[in-house]
Amino acid sequence: MTEYSVEAHGLTKYFEGFTAVDHVSLEVPAGSIYGVLGPNGAGKTTTLRMMLGIVDPDAGTSRLLGNHKPQSVRSRVGYLPEERGLYPGMKAREAIAFMGALRGLDWAEGRRRAAIFMAELGLERVIDEKIRKMSKGMAQMVQLIGSIIHAPDLIVLDEPFSGLDPVNQERLEMLVRRERERGATILFSTHVMAHAERLCDRIAIIARSARRFEGTVDQARALLPMQVRYTPRDAGGDVAASLPPGAERRGDDWHFAIRDDGVEPLLARITASGHGVAGLSITRPGLHDAFVHIVRQVDAGFAADARADAIEESAA
Numbered sequence: 473m474t475e476y477s478v479e480a481h482g483l484t485k486y487f488e489g490f491t492a493v494d495h496v497s498l499e500v501p502a503g504s505i506y507g508v509l510g511p512n513g514a515g516k517t518t519t520l521r522m523m524l525g526i527v528d529p530d531a532g533t534s535r536l537l538g539n540h541k542p543q544s545v546r547s548r549v550g551y552l553p554e555e556r557g558l559y560p561g562m563k564a565r566e567a568i569a570f571m572g573a574l575r576g577l578d579w580a581e582g583r584r585r586a587a588i589f590m591a592e593l594g595l596e597r598v599i600d601e602k603i604r605k606m607s608k609g610m611a612q613m614v615q616l617i618g619s620i621i622h623a624p625d626l627i628v629l630d631e632p633f634s635g636l637d638p639v640n641q642e643r644l645e646m647l648v649r650r651e652r653e654r655g656a657t658i659l660f661s662t663h664v665m666a667h668a669e670r671l672c673d674r675i676a677i678i679a680r681s682a683r684r685f686e687g688t689v690d691q692a693r694a695l696l697p698m699q700v701r702y703t704p705r706d707a708g709g710d711v712a713a714s715l716p717p718g719a720e721r722r723g724d725d726w727h728f729a730i731r732d733d734g735v736e737p738l739l740a741r742i743t744a745s746g747h748g749v750a751g752l753s754i755t756r757p758g759l760h761d762a763f764v765h766i767v768r769q770v771d772a773g774f775a776a777d778a779r780a781d782a783i784e785e786s787a788a
């Protein structure tokens with residue numbers, strides 16, 4: 473058993489002189505749920521395609537399930553590509569069995585498992601519906617089931633939640649958890665943080681073609697300080713003197729961040745100030761905030777480089 477289901481080192485892809493993926497490395501622990509997060513056009517799909525051997529990298533190497541040749545482990549991998557598509561004339565159950573058969577699953581067994589999956593996901597009423605008659609979201613659920621019907625060791629889902637209604641999103645979350653319980657490794661891309669926050673053991677954030685963060689969701693959240701909203705009971709006098717520098721007044725409330733010295737010293741300072749407490753909330757930033765913070769920092773770096781280039785050009 474390998475320690476990592478996916479090991480990618482320095483994956484790089486150029487498209488017509490543009491660097492779509494720039495030396496991205498990822499290690500996905502076996503049996504984990506791993507999220508590749510990033511804004512539109514960051515390079516997530518291209519990275520996944522390189523790992524799966526669908527797109528040849530211009531540089532870098534990867535191993536899938538311990539193997540350098542992704543094709544040789546094809547039957548142990550389930551993949552939902554970004555571009556969806558099933559044969560429109562097929563019924564849901566047949567479409568699922570067909571996808572399983574492409575990965576070596578016996579057709580009758582595929583039909584049997586399809587019925588179980590669809591019932592578990594509350595989709596039994598469309599089991600004999602032709603794909604062309606289904607809504608886009610329903611067809612996507614069918615394709616999802618089809619991509620994992622052969623019980624793969626590694627499941628790679630490219631933006632699996634996009635286009636699904638909240639109920640189907642929840643069903644998909646359940647499916648992902650269950651597949652992990654079965655022992656599978658799940659790697660999925662998304663730009664919706666809520667799913668990643670609930671599901672992922674580890675995440676990588678890709679922005680502007682490169683990996684900008686790798687770690688747990690908690691580690692990402694800890695990049696930002698806790699946010700405090702404080703409402704003094706007595707707003708007279710110098711309230712700001714007992715608060716950290718940079719505290720901002722908005723109406724009756726004061727807003728500020730705390731990080732290094734924690735909550736207790738703050739409470740002690742507020743108590744000693746005599747301004748009292750009419751309201752106090754301390755919130756840990758979510759993954760959404762951490763993601764936006766990282767992506768904005770990267771964007772700001774690019775903007776500064778572009779300004780420096782422009783100044784250099786005008787001076788020349």
Ligand SMILES: Nc1ncnc2c1ncn2[C@@H]1O[C@H](COP(=O)(O)OP(=O)(O)OP(=O)(O)O)[C@@H](O)[C@H]1O
Nearest residue numbers: 487492510511512513514515516517518519554663
């Ligand atoms: N075949 C291609 N030819 C030229 N450019 C491409 C090709 N495929 C992707 N790109 C470009 O590479 C960049 C990364 O694309 P990619 O699809 O990997 O991003 P993504 O993070 O998956 O984006 P999204 O979240 O919007 O799907 C984009 O600028 C895209 O336009």
